Amino acid sequence: MKSVDAKLKPDHSAIRRVIRSIPPGCVASYGEVAERAGLPRRARLVARVLREAPPSAGLPWYRVLRANGRIAFPAGSRGFREQARHLAAEGVLVVGGRVDVAVHGWDRNLDAVLWAPAPRRKKTTITRRSPRTRG
DNA sequence: GCCCTGACGTGAA
């Protein structure tokens, strides 16, 4: 029963609760999760909870990233690939092991909309690579 | 207890 663990490690259960509440298609940083769990500056504890959490816990662990939007696992590692795969499956674009938090950030994504970033279309959108491509 | 480690964060250089 979870209640048992909740009594022994309230912090852990609070953290798991927050992680469970991250909406699909969104991501949150370790620090953000900690803060929402009422444990400011306890990012490392969040990491520990995730590491100890058995798959049976059914936590959307893959929605938790580093503050800079990068996957915490070493690039190319088993966990790294799995996380990237899960995120992609939810429509979260992962480029170079990194996610654009301004777009997929849990609450931050709303800000992005509210800030209404003037849709700037630069000519570089074409991303020409070689002058001789076009002659 | 003391020491080291870690799915982290942040400010400074």
Place this chain on the structure above:
DNA sequence: ATTCACGCCAGGG
């Protein structure tokens, strides 16, 4: 953009 040093603190030895 990168690297470094520190801060943080639960667990394991």
